[in-house]
Amino acid sequence: xxxxxxxxxxxxxxxxxxxxxxxxxxxxAIAALPDMRFSSATIRNEMGALTQMGLxxxxxxxxxxxxxxxxxxxxxxxxxxxxRLSLEETRSLNQALELKSQEFDQMMSQVGKLVSKMxxxxxxxxxxxxxxxxxxxxxxxxxxxxSIILVLMLSGEVVxxxxxxxxxxxQEADLKLLGAVLNASLTDVPAEGITGELLEKISRSAGGxxxxxxxxxxxxxxxxxxxxxxxxxxxxxxxxxxxxYKDAADKAQEVFETLDEEMISNLPAVLPKDGPVQFxxxxxxxxxxLKDTSVVMMRFDIGEGMQGTIGVVGPTRMDYAxxxxxxxxxxxxxxxxxxxxxSTPPTLAEANDTTKE
Amino acid sequence: xxxxxxxxxxxxxxxxxxxxxxxxxxxxAIAALPDMRFSSATIRNEMGALTQMGLxxxxxxxxxxxxxxxxxxxxxxxxxxxxRLSLEETRSLNQALELKSQEFDQMMSQVGKLVSKMxxxxxxxxxxxxxxxxxxxxxxxxxxxxSIILVLMLSGEVVxxxxxxxxxxxQEADLKLLGAVLNASLTDVPAEGITGELLEKISRSAGGxxxxxxxxxxxxxxxxxxxxxxxxxxxxxxxxxxxxYKDAADKAQEVFETLDEEMISNLPAVLPKDGPVQFxxxxxxxxxxLKDTSVVMMRFDIGEGMQGTIGVVGPTRMDYAxxxxxxxxxxxxxxxxxxxxxSTPPTLAEANDTTKE
DNA sequence: CATTAGCACTCAGGGGGTTCGAGTGCTAAG
DNA sequence: CTTAGCACTCGAACCCCCTGAGTGCTAATG
Numbered sequence: 001x002x003x004x005x006x007x008x009x010x011x012x013x014x015x016x017x018x019x020x021x022x023x024x025x026x027x028x029a030i031a032a033l034p035d036m037r038f039s040s041a042t043i044r045n046e047m048g049a050l051t052q053m054g055l056x057x058x059x060x061x062x063x064x065x066x067x068x069x070x071x072x073x074x075x076x077x078x079x080x081x082x083x084r085l086s087l088e089e090t091r092s093l094n095q096a097l098e099l100k101s102q103e104f105d106q107m108m109s110q111v112g113k114l115v116s117k118m119x120x121x122x123x124x125x126x127x128x129x130x131x132x133x134x135x136x137x138x139x140x141x142x143x144x145x146x147s148i149i150l151v152l153m154l155s156g157e158v159v160x161x162x163x164x165x166x167x168x169x170x171q172e173a174d175l176k177l178l179g180a181v182l183n184a185s186l187t188d189v190p191a192e193g194i195t196g197e198l199l200e201k202i203s204r205s206a207g208g209x210x211x212x213x214x215x216x217x218x219x220x221x222x223x224x225x226x227x228x229x230x231x232x233x234x235x236x237x238x239x240x241x242x243x244x245y246k247d248a249a250d251k252a253q254e255v256f257e258t259l260d261e262e263m264i265s266n267l268p269a270v271l272p273k274d275g276p277v278q279f280x281x282x283x284x285x286x287x288x289x290l291k292d293t294s295v296v297m298m299r300f301d302i303g304e305g306m307q308g309t310i311g312v313v314g315p316t317r318m319d320y321a322x323x324x325x326x327x328x329x330x331x332x333x334x335x336x337x338x339x340x341x342x343s344t345p346p347t348l349a350e351a352n353d354t355t356k357e
Numbered sequence: 358x359x360x361x362x363x364x365x366x367x368x369x370x371x372x373x374x375x376x377x378x379x380x381x382x383x384x385x386a387i388a389a390l391p392d393m394r395f396s397s398a399t400i401r402n403e404m405g406a407l408t409q410m411g412l413x414x415x416x417x418x419x420x421x422x423x424x425x426x427x428x429x430x431x432x433x434x435x436x437x438x439x440x441r442l443s444l445e446e447t448r449s450l451n452q453a454l455e456l457k458s459q460e461f462d463q464m465m466s467q468v469g470k471l472v473s474k475m476x477x478x479x480x481x482x483x484x485x486x487x488x489x490x491x492x493x494x495x496x497x498x499x500x501x502x503x504s505i506i507l508v509l510m511l512s513g514e515v516v517x518x519x520x521x522x523x524x525x526x527x528q529e530a531d532l533k534l535l536g537a538v539l540n541a542s543l544t545d546v547p548a549e550g551i552t553g554e555l556l557e558k559i560s561r562s563a564g565g566x567x568x569x570x571x572x573x574x575x576x577x578x579x580x581x582x583x584x585x586x587x588x589x590x591x592x593x594x595x596x597x598x599x600x601x602y603k604d605a606a607d608k609a610q611e612v613f614e615t616l617d618e619e620m621i622s623n624l625p626a627v628l629p630k631d632g633p634v635q636f637x638x639x640x641x642x643x644x645x646x647l648k649d650t651s652v653v654m655m656r657f658d659i660g661e662g663m664q665g666t667i668g669v670v671g672p673t674r675m676d677y678a679x680x681x682x683x684x685x686x687x688x689x690x691x692x693x694x695x696x697x698x699x700s701t702p703p704t705l706a707e708a709n710d711t712t713k714e
Numbered sequence: 715c716a717t718t719a720g721c722a723c724t725c726a727g728g729g730g731g732t733t734c735g736a737g738t739g740c741t742a743a744g
Numbered sequence: 745c746t747t748a749g750c751a752c753t754c755g756a757a758c759c760c761c762c763t764g765a766g767t768g769c770t771a772a773t774g
Contacts, residue, residue, distance in 0.1 A: 026766055039718050044767070062725045062766050103518065105462065106587065137498045143514050151508050151516060157500050159508060159518040161460065230463065237593050237613045240606040249597040249606040256594045383737050396747050401738070419737050419754045718773075724766085733758080744747075 003053075003074075006038070010046050011055060012079040015067050019319050022243040024064030069282035069316065072294070076279050076320055083321035085329060093118055093329055097337075104158065108308070109232040111334060115310050116235030119326055121242075122256075122313040124233040124264050129156065131305045132190045133224050138182040138216075140175045140209075148175065150216055152223055156306045160223045164215050174208035181205050182216065191224040231261040244292060244315045251292070258289040259313065267295065268309070276300075276331070277324055282316040292316050296323050300331035302338040310334075360410075360431075363395070367403050368412060369436040372424050376676050379600040381421030426639035426673060429651070433636050433677055440678035442686060450475055450686055454694075461515065465665070466589040468691060472667050473592030476683055478599075479613075479670040480592055481621055485585040486513065488662045489547045492577060495539040497532045497569075505532065507573055509580055513663045517580045521572050531565035538562050539573065548581040588618040601649060601672045608649070615646040616670065624652065625666070633657075633688070634681055639673040649673050653680050657688035659695040667691075 003011070013033055017025045027047060031040040047065050050056045055071035058064075067075065085093070096114050108125045116123035137153040146169055151161045181202055186194070194217070203213045236256050239245050245252040270286055271278050280295040296318070297311030310330060312323050360368070370390055374382045384404060388397040404422050407413045412428035415421075424432065442450070453471050465482045473480035494510040503526055508518045538559055543551070551574070560570045593613050596602050602609040627643055628635050637652040653675070654668030667687055669680050 024766090028766080040766095041718050041720090042716085045717090048768075058767090060725065061768095062723085062764095064766065104520070109587075136500065139496050139498075139508065141494045141496075141510055143493065143510065147514065149510055149514065149516060151496065151510075151518075153498055153500065153506055153508075157504065157506060157520050159506055161508075161516040161518075163461075163514050230466075237610045240610045246606055247604065249603055249609070252606070253594045253597045381737090385737080397737095398739095398747050398749090399745085402746090405739080415738090417754065418739095419735095419752085421737065716774095718771100720771085721769090723768085726763105726765095728763085729761090731759090731761105734756090736753105736755095738751105738753075740751090741749085742747100743749095744745105 007046055007050060008079060010043060011050060011071060012075065014056065014065060015071065015075045018066055019317055022317060024059055024066050026064035069284065072281045072316060076281070080321050083325040085325050093326065097333055105230060108229065111310060112232035112234045115312065115330055116238060119312050119323055120238055122233065122235045122239050123311060124231055125308065125310045126228055126231040126265060127302060128228040128307045128309060129305060130307050134188045134190055135186050135220060135224065137187065138179055140179045142172060142175060145169060148212070150219060152220060154223060162219050164212065166211060168211060170212065171208055178206045178209035178212060186220065191221060194221060228265055231264045233261050233264060239313065242315045244317065254289045255293050258287045267297065279320065294318055296320060296327060298327040298331045300335040302335070308334060364403055364407060365436055367400060368407060368428060369432065371413065371422060372428065372432045375423055376674055379674060381416055381423050383421035426641070429638045429673060433638065437678050440682040442682050450683065454690055462587060465586065468667060469589035469591045472669065472687055473595060476669050476680055477595055478592065479590065479596050480668060481588055481590040482665065482667045483585055483588040483622060484659065485664045485666060486662060487664050490581050491545045491547055492543050492581065494544065495536055497536045499529060499532060502526060505569070507576060509577060511580060519576050521569065523568060525568060527569065528565055535563045535566035535569060543577065548578060551578060585622055588621045590618050590621060596670065599672045601674065611646045612650050615644045624654065636677065651675050653677060653684060655684040655688045657692040659692070665691060
């Protein structure tokens with residue numbers, strides 16, 4: 001049941017028009033297109049056929065046609081034409097791409113905001129660990145009477161820290177000792193390698209700091225097991241800019257009650273196939289609340305066994321081509337930035353200037 | 358131009374009823390109240406007077422009255438009765454109050470979500486530094502070829518870290534040296550004390566790690582100067598649950614385009630007076646987009662020179678009493694939790710259990 | 715045989731008119 | 745000072761009709 005070239009052309013035209021107008025598309029509108037060589041009657045026939053195949057839908061008898069989810073899927077997989085970012089678009093994207101934060105988590109949050117702003121839709125950013133993490137360095141510092149800060153560096157240049165409060169006071173020397181023991185026996189050990197046995201051994205060699213060991217270990221294991229960092233979801237309100245949600249605020253609310261950060265972090269698991277760009281169209285989504293909602297997401301490499309994901313949430317009627325182009329641009333540049341520097345590229349020369357006088 | 362007792366009673370009744378119904382309140386509805394001893398005609402007269410004074414408003418001639426912003430302000434300042442949380446409410450608040458994160462920032466983010474969820478309104482949480490911060494400890498660790506992680510512990514048990522990438526490779530020994538120098542000369546020095554002179558001195562003693570100094574210093578200064586941490590604003594969509602925004606999604610959108618995280622972080626500055634609880638009612642807000650929006654915020658002590666703020670954003674017609682009660686409950690308990698532990702209280706006994714076996 | 719012009723039919727959306735009733739302000743009586 | 749009574753106002757809801765975009769079918773056309 002292959003589509004003819006003409007049917008493809010018509011389907012593509014319908015998606016393109018509908019995406020920009022958000023109104024059902026009639027046969028006349030299509031016939032009026034410059035490179036359409038057929039009368040509205042012919043197109044009506046073809047539209048009938050496409051409807052039969054389940055690629056189009058009719059809101060009601062006397063309205064035009066709207067792409068069905070299956071129609072969108074076919075469009076995305078076969079018909080979509082690459083959207084070329086205009087010079088102006090590229091420029092404003094470039095301008096926005098200035099991340100000024102230091103902390104990794106904050107950077108991801110900024111990335112999310114950026115994507116949302118540039119696409120004018122809700123967006124998210126998250127980091128995922130590809131391979132199992134290992135600890136790289138432990139550091140224990142006395143922060144006050146009875147409180148200690150544990151700083152844990154993981155592979156992938158991730159740093160975690162935790163404030164530990166204990167009713168008993170620990171000696172500086174004991175802390176030093178424990179730090180040394182931890183660094184000697186736990187670095188480069190994957191989570192599976194941390195056995196009760198090993199734990200006991202550490203406890204024994206920890207001397208006066210032994211009460212700390214279980215707390216430290218719990219935290220370490222938690223960090224090692226953590227598959228992905230926080231999901232930074234922002235710009236939810238922008239969904240209201242879309243006509244389909246303008247007068248159905250409750251629907252928008254529902255969407256984000258369902259599609260919370262936890263759900264987003266699990267999205268990669270439910271995806272049909274694998275690849276750098278992924279589309280989740282309407283009912284392909286798990287929850288029924290999202291049946292009119294689509295998600296476009298894109299991965300990029302952060303280096304050091306970490307992977308970033310950025311994504312956009314929008315109505316099923318969404319300019320997939322344009323969004324994909326923008327996401328692609330972000331992904332490419334973010335990947336480069338992260339690998340190069342972890343933050344804004346303040347060149348060495350510039351930085352040195354601060355020193356001189 | 359003082360209000361009579363009766364007028365106060367009527368004003369309070371109007372606010373109370375309007376808050377729960379979101380419909381203009383008529384004289385009959387008030388007269389029907391159990392402890393109202395006057396006929397609707399009398400009440401009509403009083404309502405007329407209150408309208409004249411600018412405490413009430415009339416959407417149109419044949420509708421009931423609605424409190425004006427001035428009316429709300431008077432209600433909040435003088436008329437509002439303490440709302441007692443029901444047993445059930447207390448219980449569900451208690452249940453929610455389990456923070457399970459380790460990192461301070463993530464905790465604040467969770468607090469925001471919590472407040473939003475329990476009030477069913479958009480909410481935010483942020484941490485503010487009361488006094489100037491000083492550095493407590495520096496730590497430099499080699500993370501890979503040409504990349505170094507700087508961990509900076511500040512007063513207030515705040516930990517910041519930054520990944521530094523340099524084209525040149527630094528020796529382990531040089532890092533150790535620089536760490537020692539930094540710890541010796543920069544700890545407990547306030548931001549004002551960090552002069553160019555001091556900087557140069559450090560550079561000189563830093564040996565092979567000298568190129569790192571400006572980067573480290575920039576970061577340190579930035580951290581010291583930072584007045585408040587991130588604002589964690591969440592649950593924006595819940596505003597749509599409010600009748601005044603149900604069919605005016607664009608208004609809701611506007612609200613959060615104006616009231617972004619930056620604006621929120623500046624709110625304390627524009628507040629009329631100081632105190633643990635603060636109300637910002639409608640047009641008292643700076644921006645005209647927020648004229649139908651109010652904010653209730655509350656401070657609590659985190660200890661160590663840090664202060665937390667939680668706040669709720671809602672329509673001007675908002676149950677101030679209830680919101681205040683809930684915020685108060687949160688503030689009290691969060692304050693206690695933070696001061697005790699910085700996280701969930703995993704008792705020492707429990708923790709030790711993990712070790713056995 | 716594919717294409718197109720023509721036509722009857724459908725139906726959502728918008729405009730205009732009417733009714734309904736909650737709520738008001740005023741007046742006069744208690 | 746309070747209250748009962750009354751005329752008046754005006755938004756919300758409803759109904760009805762009309763309009764026009766869009767369809768599916770049929771018959772004519774190249």
